[in-house]
Amino acid sequence: MIIIGEKINGTIPRVKKAIEERDEAFIRELAVKQAEAGADFIDVCAGTSPEEEEETLKWLMEIVQDAVDKPLCIDSPNPRTIEQVFKYARKPGIINSVSEERNKCEIIYPLIKGTEWQVIGLTCDNRGIPSDVQTRIDIAKILVEKAQKYDISPERIHIDPLVIAIATDNQSVHKFVETLVSIKKIFPNVKVTSGLSNVSFGMPLRKAINQTFLTVAVFAGMDSAIMDPCNREMMTTLLAAEVIAGRDKHCRRFANAYRKGLIGPIKTLPGDAN
Numbered sequence: 001m002i003i004i005g006e007k008i009n010g011t012i013p014r015v016k017k018a019i020e021e022r023d024e025a026f027i028r029e030l031a032v033k034q035a036e037a038g039a040d041f042i043d044v045c046a047g048t049s050p051e052e053e054e055e056t057l058k059w060l061m062e063i064v065q066d067a068v069d070k071p072l073c074i075d076s077p078n079p080r081t082i083e084q085v086f087k088y089a090r091k092p093g094i095i096n097s098v099s100e101e102r103n104k105c106e107i108i109y110p111l112i113k114g115t116e117w118q119v120i121g122l123t124c125d126n127r128g129i130p131s132d133v134q135t136r137i138d139i140a141k142i143l144v145e146k147a148q149k150y151d152i153s154p155e156r157i158h159i160d161p162l163v164i165a166i167a168t169d170n171q172s173v174h175k176f177v178e179t180l181v182s183i184k185k186i187f188p189n190v191k192v193t194s195g196l197s198n199v200s201f202g203m204p205l206r207k208a209i210n211q212t213f214l215t216v217a218v219f220a221g222m223d224s225a226i227m228d229p230c231n232r233e234m235m236t237t238l239l240a241a242e243v244i245a246g247r248d249k250h251c252r253r254f255a256n257a258y259r260k261g262l263i264g265p266i267k268t269l270p271g272d273a274n
Helices: 013-020 025-037 052-069 080-089 104-112 133-149 172-186 206-220 234-243 251-260
Strands: 002-009 043-047 070-073 094-100 120-126 159-161 224-227
Touching: 002 013, 013 025, 013 052, 025 043, 043 052, 043 094, 043 206, 052 070, 052 080, 070 133, 080 094, 080 104, 080 234, 094 104, 094 133, 104 133, 120 133, 133 159, 133 172, 172 206, 206 224, 206 234, 224 234, 224 251, 234 251
Parallel strands: 002 043, 002 224, 043 070, 070 094, 094 120, 120 159
Antiparallel strands: none
16 A cells, blocks of 8 residues: 555644744654655645645645655645646655646646656546546546546556545445446556545544545555554554455565554553653
8 A cells, every 4th residue: 555644734733833833843743753654655735825825835845855755745726836836846756636627637747747756636527526436437537548648657647536425425435445446447557545534524433434444445456545654543454454455465564564563552661651
């Protein structure tokens, strides 16, 4: 599984405060913790007003790239903002995201043509997130076919089938899995991703629902996830799901993570409690 660390996001209250106060140390610490916990990419999302977004993203990108050697996932709903800050990335990462909304593909795809950049494709269009599976599959086809016109190969694309809150559609995860499986049949080299927290909006014990969804999605073949790698319970769920799904040969990754203390009970030394 490819882990995209989600913690540097201006919609999170403590991160919003750090952005407003230009608290570089806090942002740097978030980047380092996520990298040490196993993130493959560090997502940077300003979450500010459109007028401040470009400058804030540039600031976040510089701090994270100075702190860790992980590639970025540049996250903005505005493709023009991504276009402006793209040049500040020091190595290829992931663009988050394109969709069939307006002209996002026509802006982002030329930007990453001839590079090693990857891209997240959302299965939505100008009408929003489709409630049915077939429309999501159709949008995924369009996104992949448009990408091929810019020589962007399928393995550089992460399709997000956009799981809907289970509280509003109790068939939401069924639809996600059906879309995932269908996309992988049509485009075997395309990656499938998801943000995990959307599924539990409006529910109590959200963490339990998120963990269960992650297990189901990994078993169904999901390739990457936008998640908090510093959450030990979530990382344990991810690694255990890979074991159950037969994706962790000889269970080595799970065992190594346990030995390193990344999962399982937090080991304390004698006297630490004092």
